[in-house]
Amino acid sequence: MFATAPLKIVAVSAGLSSPSSTRLLADRVAGAARERLEADQDRRVDVRIIELRDLAVDIANNLVTGFPPRALRDAMEAVTEADGLIAVTPVFTASYSGLFKSFFDLIDHTALTGKPVVIAATGGTARHSLVLEHALRPLFAYLRAVTLPTSVYAASEDWGSSGDEYTEGLPARIRRAGGELASAVLGRTVSGATRALGLADGEDAVVPFEQQLADLRLD
Template identity: 60%
Template sequence: MRLVVVSAGLTQPSSTRLLADRLSTAVEARVEVEVRVVELRDLAVDIANHLVAGFPSPRLGEALTAVSEADALIAATPIFTASYSGLFKSFFDLVDAEALTGKPVLIAATGGTARHSLALEHAMRPMFAYLHAVVVPTGVYAASADWADGELATRIDRAAGELTDLLLRNPARHVEEELVPFAEQLAALRKKP
């Protein structure tokens, strides 16, 4: 199984990457996965060029393919002005519209204060819902003060467990099997006496 971690941290080292690594380590402790990290900071120019030129560089193309072919995703971003970073959004704007359909996704974010924690629910979760991903119930937000708090480890553990459960059930594998076109459903109803 392939787990792709998308980290939009801008600094080196990055608290966003640290959070993403802790989440992926918690998943790896539960199930055997091949982890690939996509560090968006390293792809920033490639992302901008693709937005204006219309085609990806080889490096960016590999990252987009990795996301499309992943069995599950951890998506982590710093929070700026009460939402995900522009780099994070720009990358996901380039992901194929059907690539995340039914794919388990764990959302995570970092920020200076706890007051930005709702960005998980009002920005990130709706974006991934729009992309038809299956977002785990527990999003993980880490403010600066949270790193010394044991509660962060509890949230990481809970979210990793939820992602592992979805990964093992692999909802993406069953999406096409479950969908019956509306026209077929109507035709079946007309045939009944």
């Protein structure tokens, strides 16, 4: 029986095309988080995907006037009220896109304090994967969010030749990131000791924080 108040997972996608690999990555990370949350507890999980391409004009108007139109205000409130956030951008000129940055420029710099965030990006080549570390992590550190350890970068070759199927490495990163977000939303700590706990490869163990402290004391 689901509780009345659902957990809220919000994914922000800054993809410009339709269909978009950026949106696809947002969907899959959000799906992995929802799957883990629904397996671990009995509360309903609501997932919302915010497409910034649909809000581009509103974002530009807000930057000029200081007043967000209703649709943009609703999106900003969804982000600030989420239990867990997923932020996905395409790589433009070796960094996040201008649309992505402009949206988060509108978020109050204290509104994401303590909120768990998975950062992710898409690009044409794996050479741009460090954008997650040199651009996105500092941005969300400034916004005082809790950026989770596993970030997800998807280059063109990661999606497979058809564009629908993913290759072996990407699904594991998506599952790991989704599991970390679920654990953070539930206030638990993720451990990589999967074999010791009998979990399959690619799955993450959820270990209570007090147990991890006890293990540190034993060392």
